Amino acid sequence: MAKMILTGNESAAWGARLSKPKVVAAYPITPQTSIIEKIAEFIANGEMDARYIRVESEHSAMAACIAAENTGVRTFTATSAHGLTLMHEMLIWASGARLPIVMSVVNRAMAPPWSVWTDQLDSVAQRDTGWMQIYSENNQEVLDSIIMAYRVGEKHNILLPTMIMEDAFILSHTAEAVDVPEQKLVDDFVGEFEPAFKLDPQDPGGFGSLIMPEGPYMEFRYKMALAMDEARKEIRKVTEEFAEVFGRKYPGLVEEYRTEDADAIMVVMGTIASTAKDVIDALREKGKKVGLARIRYFRPFPYEELREIVKKADMLGIVDRSYTFGYGAALYTETKGALYGHTDKPIKNYVVGLGGRDITPDVLVKIFDNMLKIAKDGVVDREIEWVGLHGDERWS
């Protein structure tokens, strides 16, 4: 195992390199581009044995990955924001065709107005595409998650694609020490890709044909739903095995931090978790009992874990770095949906950090204080609250 100083994007490129995809098709977009540049370099230098397709848009990038994967080879791509949303049609195709493609996504705000900074709406808006979704907290997790994603996705009872998120700039362009595992270990762990079905002139078949309403369309979708449930179990198993081989233990679908005996637990995705952990340590020293649940997998959604977590505290504060216009942000509504009938404890939604607005420890301290008050009073002051809007006295 070699320690290297890598940015989140370099970690993603290394995760891809170690997993040995045979085809990479990609299109540049800030702040993702350095992933595919690094991969282009690996391939050109002969360090990666793959074909690199320089396509003319993200839509084509995913289309090319789909076709390549259909021939029975492993594929990889990366994108961000508008690139990801442009891919939307092809994302649904990839999962519907049961192709375990793996993709890195750098979370960036959607325009207008133009912004290249972090915000999770781009990937949250892909919730219903049938892709598994992992939100990373650090660069090591970016790399390791890619390896695990191939392993989980390619299982024949699963066959679903995965996107692995990293917050723009906070991870994508920030370097830290990352363990780059030995190739041999990854080879053994991920194994050769064995497609369940593929385009094969010796055994011709049709892909994507038309189905009448009385045909098995609904059954195909039901099988996908079952596969997502299978994935939930497989993810827990694979993270255990990963720990045995590589010595790094990931918490399956949800990471808990100091949730024991907590009065209030914050639920988040992405890098906010790191800041929150520091804040929690500081608050605990002052006797404030707070904890954290970091959602690694937003899809499949960890409803079982959350039903256990809610038992440990008097309230949950759901912190979202995106908003779903009309009612509540996605992590909030999903959590509430999962807990309906399982708890009557107060749950509040905090909307933070859109368009890359900085989430400082101070902001989180204020949120925790508000959460603790709700835990004590047993009533939610506001169901959904946008934190730190210009001119808002409550948060200044």
Next chain:
Amino acid sequence: MSMMEDIRLKVESLLRTERLPHVWCSGCGIGITLNAFLRAVVRANIDPNQLAVVSGIGCTGRAAGYVNVDSFHTTHGRAIPFAVGLKFARPDMHVVVFSGDGDLFAIGGNHFVNAARRNHDILVIAVNNFIYGMTGGQHGPTTPTGAFTTTTPYGNPDRPFNIPHLAISLGAPYAARWTTHHLMQLQNSIYTALHRKGFRVIEVISQCPTVYGRRNSMRDPLTMMEYFKKNSIIKHDATFEEMELTYNGKIVVGVFRDVQGIPTYEERYEDIIRRAKK
């Protein structure tokens, strides 16, 4: 006030000076092109309220943010469909697309092809720097065969688009190519095109020393401009075979097509409405 000073002030009034300095690297050709465009607008005496500028994404795409007229900084590749919508709603206005090669010919390529085919009444100024500049120098649809980019570290195997060739083959009534070295010709060409109708395309070969030149032994802006100067040949009405643009080779420039009287899409549409109402 001297005439020069008068033009300078008028050009300045067409810029959102509060947004300056611009993001472009020093020595970049996009500023030269924008200057030529604005000077042509001043010369043509176009009312700024009757002009809209539409850009896509990329270094050139930032132009929309600097012009002091109604402007759109649209999504990647979609400058032309936005412009088509604008022109349709406000046929009285001059609609100019000012965008880059990566934006117009890769992700937005299909829009270019179909808008040209339909002969929409818009002027497209396509700044061609051979590369995706904004994202740091990846291969694009106009990267010359053999050129070096971050995603073609050993040379580009693709064939690039020949933009005026493409436009003319689709029936565009006005198509020209200049480089940033041909400042007056470029300005004159834009001036003429502003007076024409239909789908008008002006390709501007522009230096990107920062991420293209650097990898292709032309590190500084001057070397790139000298390369344009040395290799350019003016050949108006060049045939398809003559419109060469190669890596390390000839750059054939000029007005390759300028015909008048071809009905625009907007005119044909009005005509149908008129006939239907009879």
